[in-house]
Amino acid sequence: MIRQAKGKTPRRPPPKKPSNNQKDPVGVYCRVRPLGVEDEECCIEVISSTTIQLHAPEGFKTNRNGECKETQYSFKKVFGVSVSQMELFDYVAKPLVDDLIHGKNGLLFTYGVTGSGKTFTMTGSPGQGGLLPRSLDMIFNSIGPYQAKRYVFKTDEKNGMDVQSEVDALLERQRRENNLPVPKTTSSRQKLDPEIADMINPEEAYKADSVDEDSSYSIFVSYIEIYNNYIYDLLEETQEDAIKPKWNGGGTPVRQNTEFVPPQSKILREDQNHNMYVAGCMEVEVKSAEEAFQIFWRGQKKRKIANTRLNRESSRSHSVFIIKLAQAPLDADGDNILQDKSQVTVSQLCLVDLAGSERTGRTGAEGTRIREAGNINQSLLNLRTCIEILRENQMCGTNKMVPYRDSKVTHLFKNYFDGEGKVKMIVCVNPKADDYEETILVMRFAEMTQEVEIARPVDRPICGFTPGRRNRNQAFKEELLPPIPSSELTDPHDDVTLPRLIEALQNRHTIRQMMIEEYNKAANMLRTMLQELDSNIISKDNFIHEQNGKLVEQDKIIQNNKAEIERLEKKTKMQEHKIDILQKTTKIYEGDKRTLRQELETRDQRLQRELSEKRRMEQRMNGVVSDTQHKWEKECVSYTLYFADTATPVRPLHRRSRSAGAEKWVDHKPASSLDLGTVLQPVIPNAIQVSAPSEKALSKCDRYVLTHQEVASDGEIQTKLIKGEVIKTRGGGQAVQFTDIETLKQELTTVSGYRKRKSSEGAPANGDRSDGVWTDVETRCSVAMEMRAGSNMGPGYEHHGITKRRKP
Template identity: 65%
Template sequence: MQRPGKGKTPRRPGPKKASNTERDPVGVYCRIRPLGSEDEECCVEMISSTTIQLHAPDGLKANRNGEYKETQYSFKKVFGINTTQLELFEDVAKPLVEDLIHCKNGLLFTYGVTGSGKTFTMTGSPGEGGLLPRSLDMIFNSIGPFQAKRFVFKPDDKNGMEIQSQVDALLERQKRDSQQAVPKTPSSRQKPDPEFADMISPDEACKSENVDEDGCYGVFVSYIEIYNNYIYDLLEDAPYDPIRPKPPQSKILREDQNHNMYVAGCTEVEVKSTEEAFEVFWKGQKKRRIANTQLNRESSRSHSVFTIKLAQAPLDADGDHILQDKNQVNVSQLCLVDLAGSERTNRTRAEGSRLREAGNINQSLMTLRTCIEVLRENQMCGTNKMVPYRDSKVTHLFKNYFDGEGKVRMIVCVNPNADDYEETVLVMRFAEMTQEVEVARPVDRPICGLAPGRRHRNQAFRDELSRRLEERGGPSNAVDDRVLMTQLIESLPDLPTCELVDPADDQTLPRMIEVLERRHQIRQMMTEQFNKTANTVKSMLQQFDSQLSAKDYFLHDQQSKLNEKDKVILSQKTEIERLEKKSKTLEYKIDILQKTTDMYEQDKRALQQELETREHRLQSELSERKRMEQRMQGAVTDTRLKWEKECERRVNAKQLEMQNKLWVKDEKLKQLKAIVTESSSGGSAPTERPEKPERPSRERDRNIQQKRSPSPSPLPKALPVHPKHRRSHSAGGEKWVDHKPPSNLELDTVMQPIIPNAIKVSTPSEKALSKCHKYVLRHQELASDGEIETKLIKGDVFKTRSGGQAVQFTDIETLKQVCPLAPSRKRRSGSAEGPAEVEDIENRAPAASTNSSHGYQKRRKP
């Protein structure tokens, strides 16, 4: 396709794949329909047999500022308004039918806007048959004398064909005739439309002259529609329920062994004449979905696909019977597609279901355009982009044709009305792009390697034999008798296989009986022929005996030969009876062996199933045991780690407890030593020395002072007790004495006591106390729940009247680290809060948070 204003679309350079396959472009044709009325404005002009020109309407030119200009498009051929259906068929569809007869596939589809004449082009009208009826008529005119009997070819439901013997085909014909005697649904009683009987006149009949006469043919047709992206079978006879009618079931697409797409479960009807094919087509046509829109009174709301499948099989070497070989069957098909019209919903004023139908139609046509664009880009630029065939059922069904399975032809139908100008421009652009896509050329497939003309020679031999018999008045000599006897012997059918695979097989025995009956009939014909020949010979001998007595010896010789023949025939009959008895005996034995084999097979399957069940159970038990072992190992590991941690914690706590006790004893011994030293020194001035704070009890202080002094001395005034504070005084700016015994353990708590301006000592001294105003003692002990807690015992340092240093304890802060996995223990009463009296301050139970106790003091006396 070419635009003179802009020139042909240039091909973009790119690497092309090296391939020896010859390729042909997609054949795109254009057909212009006549205007509906004379007052309509025309926008399409046919310039030549291959070029058309589009004129933009005046209104569009004024509104678009000259955007739409006169544009020319070129096609393979353009058909004007005066083109007949026959001319269109001979140029477009007839080559595809020729290829179909020569085992090549083909695809023909019509494309255009709604009301452009697509359905008329494909179907036609009475007296003006379209492409579809003319294709069927040409097929049957070409292969009519060479068609096989019905049901010799049988679809295998996998997009292939099987060949049945003449006996099986006869049985199936009888079965089908008995089923069709009682109509199932009202649709089966429908008669074909009488208007379709005179679609094609006898003068317009076409026929192919290059038909292989040494083959047999069978024609199968199927008719589907793609509606809302669902596939429905238009030839399916569903049970009809007038009370609760059921909607038709959608079909699915599958891929056969040759990677060709087909509709699974689609009805394929074998037809033997053009009239029968018309009847099948019209039966499906009445089920097709059409609706009345603003653009067309009977607008197609779905894409229809009518498939003609031609099966071909060669004859045997004698030219009498079809070869019973599935590999020798060639199946070719021609798909005639009537696409629904692309339309704009604002023009059709569609609503509800009509709007949804239009949306699905436009979506499927858009997918077709996208696939063509990607194919064109891959071929021109050497890219390898994935073609989105699966986005629509239409493109997915015909992907094999675009990949090189057969010829592709498209007829672009154009309505010259100016109202369709914008849609027509889009159609022209799509046709221009489609014409640049190339499809691989199909390869010729030979039918069989046998010598041609077998059927013709066989028929000529039969005609010559009949002529000679008529001239002689019957078989009058030994040569004719020998020829007839030979023909009868050769016509004996071969015994079919008598192997019974299934006990419920109801075909093998009837088939065997039918063959034996035919053999018996032929034997009777041989006997009759022989008797007739013998009688003729006897009459001739009698005539010769009456005329010439010299021929007695000859007659006697002939009689002896006749007797020998009778003996041979008797011996043959005896042998046949013996063989028949042997055949029956073997059949009985085969039946017994088959039953025994079936019993053994059942036992084998039962034992195998039991073995598999036990193996599965054993595997389950082993896996369950492994899981139990893993869980036990995990539990043992967790328990071991837990107890190791618990033992380590208890050992640390016990060590701390023993260190605290040892420290308390050492402090007590030091105090006792100091008391003894003070008592022995008399009234000498004591040196102030810090001691470990004891229990905050005033009676205890008085008892200690009485022991230290031989004579009672008056107690000093009570020191002021500092009130409790909500926050620790350690945050102030005073100087502190940070007393941290060396036996303390470092804990990994987040909150650590940090005291600024502090003098850290491990043993308190008078020098340190004289420089500071605050005193804090870090004390660790084992709590009742087994955890280590740290207490900060705080106090004020002041000078005594005797010149020493005294400490008045005011607060106790407790820091504690608790293990969440450790078992909880009950708190002992009187161990956490208040100034409860215990044996020693180092052994008091901790509190859960920082607590303040009543103040108590510890004084050092001279």
Template identity: 65%
Template sequence: MMKPARTKPPRRALAKKPSNNGQKDPVGVYCRVRPLSPSDQECCIEVINETTVQLHPPDGCKVNKNGEYKETQYSFKQVFGTHHTQKDLFDVVAKLLVEDLIRGKNGLLFTYGVTGSGKTYTMTGSPGQGGLLPRCLHMIFNSIRDLQAKRYVFKTDDKNGIEVQNMVEALLDRQKRDAQPQIVPKTPLSRQKPEPEFADMINIEDGCKVEDIDEDSVYSVFVSYIEIYNNYIYDLLEEVPIDPIKPKPPQSKILREDQNHNMYVAGCTEVEVKTTEEAFDVFWKGQKRRRIANTQLNRESSRSHSVFMLKLAQAPLDADGENVLQEKEQITVSQLSLVDLAGSERTNRTKAEGSRLREAGNINQSLMTLRTCIEALRENQMCGTNKMVPYRDSKLTHLFKNYFDGEGKVRMIVCVNPKADDHEESLQVMRFAEMTQEVEVARPVDKPICGLTPGRRYRNQAFKEELTRRLEERGGPVIGESEEQTAIELLFQSFPPIPSCELLDANDNQTLPQLIEALEKRRRIRQMMSEEFTKSVTSFRSMLQDFNGVVAAKENIAQGKVTEKERTIISQKSEIERLEKKVKTLEYKIDILEKTTSIYEGEKRNLQQDLESQQQKLQRQLSDKRRLEARLQGMASENAMKWEKECERRVAAKQLEMQNKLWVKDEKLKQLKAIVTDSKSERPERPSREKDREPKVPVRSISPSPVSYPGNPVSQPPHNPDTPARLQLHRRSNSCSSISVASCVSQWEQKTPQHYSESKVAPNRRRRWEPESARKSNTGYQASVVQAELQEDQALRVSEVFCT
């Protein structure tokens, strides 16, 4: 026989959370600046306005790579300066979270910052200045004071759930609790005087409360307090039996996931509290067990992350408005987590060693994991990626995974210290806060409506008050406040007592008639009461019908208003969506314009730098041009002077040359005249050498003698006074009887070569022997040149005449 194939069991359907149409809200990030201590002189943080702070780098701090000082501004949802009080911070940040808690929505509030920035003060407060935690407790119990269920009506299970018990089970649990020894933190049933160390913290005069609360439901508050130390979770409310011989260290807890995929601490102690004093007493007991240490930067430095969780359970009343509905599906559980994160610190400043160094490393590692998760969420939401978020790398991020991936409101308060020593750490905190604002969390859904008629609680109270009034009018007993007395017992007390029915004798004729009479009276009273009850029921039914009619009319009016409001809300939502899309489009355009503006500004700076460099180059070129012009002008003037001197020199040289030529021509003319006049005379005999060596007396002529100067002493040709200056004449031909002029000139040139060559070869030498008057007067030189040319022309004409 073949066995049927074994198949896998069907997968359990996951519980689906009600959706809210994908609406999301950004994480609200607020900034709080603590006052500057008297020992610190320099401040590096300045509050610009209600939403902006500015960081100033202190002296000696280089921010960017270029080594320049850079001031940065960061924007938040709201900035709280030193003049803001704890109440101002609570009204803006935590009040809305408490209202959402009572309406069945989850919330997360945590403080973040460096060590010594005021995170614990913001969360807990100080005497006379209660922090966020006591103010949240005060507002919760001030809102549900008369609407709380009896103790143990709501009971927690081991799987992060809440169960509802009936009155008998709750009474048994109360009796058992009173009988057993104290193991868990036992809060008193009646109000006691709080401890003096935190009495001023919870003495809050402001009676703020939630106005629109569901009065047809009952509420119960459960608190738990844990710490995350060295990435381990410890229960601060756990009562461990004290063993003086061998004390046991506290056991760490583990994280689990419930059926709604919410993370919770398994085995964590949850205490039901009924007043603000009880809740803060439980918190203070856990606070004493929290790990703190004294460091160089903070006298009471938190060495762990603390999480105080407020869990509010609420369930509607039944149709009679008397008892709580027992269906578990009708129970609404909401949770508000108040987290005081340990401050980030640098070991080179705290000088931590040993266990303190290990604690600081784990604190910084968990904060770094939180930052990594925020960065991954931001990248997934902005870029549309599906990058894995490393929640499991730290117990802190793993515990609050459902807030970021699920739904609920998340608020963060960034606490900063304005002193200059914390500038670098504050800069990193500001960058993380700015990045966190871009993360969006799903908006929580509204609490489901049970469908019962509203006003059930007050209708039941009105019925009891009316019954009490009727009984008072009839003289009957009044319904007291005791739980054991009921309306039926009070009715039976109004009947006449039954006489003794014991028959002492067979002839007793009084007992039976008395009994019959008493029973007859009771019957008449019962009949009368029945008629009265019928009338009362009829009148009450008519009154109830009238009341139901009025309520129905009011409900119809309210429903119409609600429908109208819903339409308005839908139109406003559509308008909001349109405006959000428009805002995103405008933000995108603004980003593009900012980037374009930055590019243009960069190009403008580059062009300005180029323009400045070109202007500087142009200025240098202009200065060089001016210097060159001045130099050229100097050179031109110098060259002009040189050329002027050169021209003068050349004119003088030309004048000397023309004078020499003129003298030579004059001499030629003289010789020619002498030849012409003595042509018919006989040829003279040649003188002897001795006679030639004798000095000759120069013959004066009409033309001026050549100018003599040291370089070229030009003298007249020597003449012998005894011998006449005659030249030998030769005939050119037999046909010509006259003497050749050319031959005469050549003979004369042969006899006077020295004077002629010296006049041509050594003009510079003659120039040195030039008289001073000839060198200075240009007019005289020019006139002499003209006169020499005229004489030369005259000589040429004479020679032509002789030749002809």
């Protein structure tokens, strides 16, 4: 269980809003201000209705960002210097006013450097009214005939609206009119300030289409400014208002308390729908465009302005004028407003005049002005940061937190960027060369803002009553009830007016009684019909009850069937899962089977190959053995014959290697797995035999021989003797310099031309060794020993392997 902090109200979850996946980009428009002096250098050129081009002024150095001297920027619409206020309103603000009347919110703000024409675009001048007065005029032109009486709609101080009856509204009007300090004037235009008179030409008036005639409307306005990141109510009484004389209803003004009371900053709060609003801000109900604009002008005079080098009346704060429209449907008869707060629709249009961004070096600001400029630039920087993060979240799919709370401007309007209404921005630019660098920054911000998309607002639900109730009820009254004649008495002896008035009232009373009787008849008839319907309904209820019982039984059967179906589906899924497992296992086994079969086939092939190699080797070795045996047999026979013919035995000649002598050798024979019993082996007397290089052995010898044995390509074993000399190094060590390689190889030759001596041939006498005898011996001993080697024949050889070759 989660415990809640003491003294804190639990946060209410936001209401579920209708989902709407449609989004619209922020509408960004550009308006170019005319140059103040004709000969002044211009750095902005309008290329088309949607594109402008910036030209770098003479002497301007390209900054570190690499800005080109000519850069183009595109907008939804570009308004040149010749565009009128009416054209600008028709294209930008009129759709927002239409949405306001149809229950949708809107936000429109002007942005630009100081002196770019933002306030003129928003407010205008006499004869050239800006967006604000034209919006008010269009609203009242559209809902004028359908306005509710004053105080029927009443604010609940929590950003909502209450509806009270006309009687309560009448009592509140009387109470407030009695407390008015100044008597009312008959004409509202007499109270207008001359500076704001005739802001709009009647020929330029607009009116919204498709206004709901079965609803009643009321307009509330409020005006605030955000100065140094504090919110102040411009319609609240300040010190200047407190010291002015007040009317007490008589002819003598009464001076109020003149003690200085500084204005209190307001705070932002969140309503039950999680929309931000300014708590404690005055919301004044107005009934005409003149009255609303008069209230705006009263707050405009309190706005913080200052004289700088860039602008004689530079705005030092962000101003927000809020137009709130409350509307509620009429009842079924079309006479009174429906007394249901849930049916009240509240929409608002915020018109924001942002303070201009500026560099303190150009404005020459000091002291308070520097702090004001810093706060203005900081709030605009935070607006830029929020726009950048919104764009990054939408384009990259990230979910970064947007820092709305870092500034009052962004915190107040966070709901609009979250999808509570349309957002539009008018970028005002001054084409003079001195503003070129700041204008580039404004263009970048505007270009980035166009890439942010806002969720499209959802249409409000329409009341379920039949349309046309107001007009139908009014026509019914005019048709049935006769008009009341004039009751003005100009003569005390007038005997005509009163009787005529009495007669008209009697006729109206008679008609009223007839209408009541008809109404009662219709009501009785309707009651009878309802009773019959009730009886039918009762019988139908019984039938329905029986059918409901059957339906309950059928539902039980259906539920049982559903349970059985679910059980079978689960069983089917389980069987399918088992089948999948078995199929996967079968695939694995088949793969293993193929692998093992391939491996078995490979092994069989290798075994067959080895067997064939073995058979070939056996055949070859058998041939070699038989040949060798045959050769030795012949040689033995030859030697036997030779020694039988000669009396003196022949001493074997021992051939010495050229390496024998005073030199001492290192006989390096590495360990080998070859069978060396039939291979010629070098025999080196007094040699030091080693199986691995040894420094100690090298220090005692002069020559070095390395024995290397391997199987040749023909299958015979051959021996390589790698010879070298041991030399002394400068460091006192020994090194081997190889100089020669000898190769010993065993070859088998066939013995031919050998002839046996017949037993009939006699032997020569002892000591008679003629040439013929030696020739015969050489013929019979036709096998000689031969060694093939390279140069520098060194060691002698032990005849384990004999190379036999027939002599020519």
